[in-house]
Amino acid sequence: xxxxxxxxxxxxxxxxxxxxxxxxxxxxxxxxxxxxxxxxxxxxxxxxxxxxxxxxxxxxxxxxxxxxxxxxxxxxxxxxxxxxxxxxxxxxxxxxxxxxxxxxxxxxxxxxxxxxxxxxxxxxxxxxxxxxxxxxxxxxxxxxxxxxxxxxxxx
Numbered sequence: 001x002x003x004x005x006x007x008x009x010x011x012x013x014x015x016x017x018x019x020x021x022x023x024x025x026x027x028x029x030x031x032x033x034x035x036x037x038x039x040x041x042x043x044x045x046x047x048x049x050x051x052x053x054x055x056x057x058x059x060x061x062x063x064x065x066x067x068x069x070x071x072x073x074x075x076x077x078x079x080x081x082x083x084x085x086x087x088x089x090x091x092x093x094x095x096x097x098x099x100x101x102x103x104x105x106x107x108x109x110x111x112x113x114x115x116x117x118x119x120x121x122x123x124x125x126x127x128x129x130x131x132x133x134x135x136x137x138x139x140x141x142x143x144x145x146x147x148x149x150x151x152x153x154x155x
Contacts, residue, residue: 026144026151030058032130034144034151037118041138044116045128051106059113061101062127062134063094073103074110098124099137 026034026042031049036042047059057070065082072078079092087093087102094101100123104112116123117137127136133147145151 025153025155026141027153027155028130028148028151030055030131032058034135034139036138036141038138040140042141042144043118043123043138044114045130045135045137046112046114048104048112051109051111054109057110057113058131059115060129060132061099061113061115062129063101064097068101070110073113076105076108079103095122099126100124101126 021037024036024039024042026036028034031047033046033048034042035044035046045059047057049055049057057073060067060069061073066072076092079094080086082094084092084094090105092103092105098117100114100116100118100121102112102114102116103110115126115128115137117126125137127134129135130148135144135147139147141154
C-alpha cells in the first residue's frame with residue numbers, strides 16, 4: 001500500500017503534456033526531492049517517508065487560505081471539509097488554487113506530499129518551506145540551493 005501511495009503521488013506530478021523527456025532532480029535530506037521537467041526550472045517539490053519509520057514532514061505548503069504543515073496535512077477529515085478531493089484509495093488532492101497539492105497516506109499516516117507548479121497538471125506557482133526555508137515554485141537550481149544549501153545529489 002505504501003508503494004501505491006507513493007507511486008500515485010509521483011504519477012500525479014508527471015507533466016500532462018505527453019513529453020517523454022527525463023526529469024531532473026535535486027535530492028535533499030529527510031526524503032525531500034525537487035523535480036524539474038522544463039530547464040532551467042524545477043516545478044515540483046516532493047517528500048516521502050516510510051510509514052513504519054515515520055520522520056517529521058519538513059514541508060509546509062503556503063496557500064492563500066493558510067499554511068499547511070504536517071499537522072494540517074495529516075488531518076484527512078479537515079482537508080476533506082476544506083474541499084480536498086479523494087485521489088485514489090489512499091490520497092487527497094487540492095486543486096482549488098495553484099499549486100496542485102497531493103498527499104498520500106498509509107493506514108491513515110501521512111507518507112507523501114507533492115507540491116506541483118506544472119500548469120498542465122492543474123498546478124501553478126506556489127510557495128513551500130523546507131525546514132523553515134522558503135522556495136517559490138517553479139524555481140531554478142540556483143534559487144533552491146540558495147535557500148536550502150547544496151543538495152545531497154543531482155540527477
